[in-house]
Amino acid sequence: MNLHALRLFYTIARTRSVTQASEQLRISQPAITVQVKKLEKELGIRLLRPLGRGITLTDAGEEIARMAHRLFGLEQQIERFCGRVQEGEIGQISLAATYLPAHILLPNWLSRFKKQYEEVELVIHTTNSKEALRLLTEMEVDAAIYGGVPERMPEGVQMEELFRDELWFVVAPGHPYANQHISLVTMMQEPFVMREVGSSTRERLLSLCRTHNLPAPRIALQFNGLHEAIQAVIAGYGANFVSSLIVRDEVQRGRLCRVYVDEVELFNTIAVWTRAEDPLPMGARNFLEMIRSFKPYG
Known part of the structure; x- marks a missing residue:
């Protein structure tokens, strides 16, 4: 017709x-x-x-x-x-997020976004850094919100840094090194409580040892969850190497204490990873535009 x-x-x-x-x-x-x-x-x-x-x-x-x-x-x-x-007013956004942004940042971001775009459906895959990049490169998500920087840049993806936060060594208040200045060699003698293989922070700790020609630290306890690892340290066992965003409140409350390792100052990059040749749908672009204005400390 x-x-x-x-x-x-x-x-x-x-x-x-x-x-x-x-x-x-x-x-x-x-x-x-x-x-x-x-x-x-x-x-x-x-x-x-x-x-x-x-x-x-x-x-x-x-x-x-x-x-x-x-x-x-x-x-x-x-x-x-x-x-x-x-215009990105309806549709679906699928994101992969490593544990730091998923637990610390995304709840606030998603709440703010949904108030403006109520009819947009958001699907979040919380996982470690290795799996987050796999989901992105295999086109299972629109973007990955990533805490850390991989040692090798995957092909076909691009990174946009949002902000940086410090990486801290932390122990329980009763630990001999609580609030003390020590050497990296001494710190590496401590048992560590860390996330599973594939965690970007764990990889940063191992990279730090390689850079300073030190043996790999002893990972005495390993958890698949970030919260569990932190709680084990609060309970009094071992040390953790972690983003300050995660433990800042616990340090301020006195439930954890920093260990100041001489000549070591490391930062954690919070970034958005996208596929280089694949334009984002407007909904995802709106979301990224909103989180670019985020200030982590006020």
Whole structure:
């Protein structure tokens, strides 16, 4: 069916005038008449008939006009829907997040975003850094919110740094090194409580030892969860190497204490990773624009 001709007919049916339809559509009356006659021939039914100096609709024309009203109404709904998708007002955003941003940053970010874009669905995959980049490169998520920097830049992805926070050595308040200044060699003699293999902070600790030609630290306890690792240290066992964002409140409350390791000052990068050649959907772009304005300490 020629939808252009149907639209011309529908405008005639709505205005009950070829003249008014011509003015609205800015198409000459003869051109409209020719198109409607072609539509009648295509459908095999008559849509209009003369009435005095004007026209009226046949019974079939009246019914087709009603169906055309629903059709073009649906067309407008589709256009509005597509416009909202293009503006990022509806749709789905799928994110991978390592444990630091997932537990410390995302709850606030997501709350702020949902207040503005209530109809956008957000799916969050909380995992370690290695798996987060795998989900991104295999196109299972739109972006990855990543705490840390991998030693090797994966192909086909790009990083945008959001901000940096310090990496701290922490122990329980009763530990001999609590609030003390010690050497890295001495610190590495302590048993560590760390996350599983694949954690970016664990990899940073191992990299630190390699840089200073020291043996790898002894990972005496290993947890798959960040909270569990911190709680074990608070309970009095071992040390942890961790983002200050995670333990800052615990240090301020006195439940954990820093160990100041001489000549070691490390920072943790909080970044967004995206696929280099794959433009983000507008919803994800809106989300990233919002979190760019985030200030971690007020």
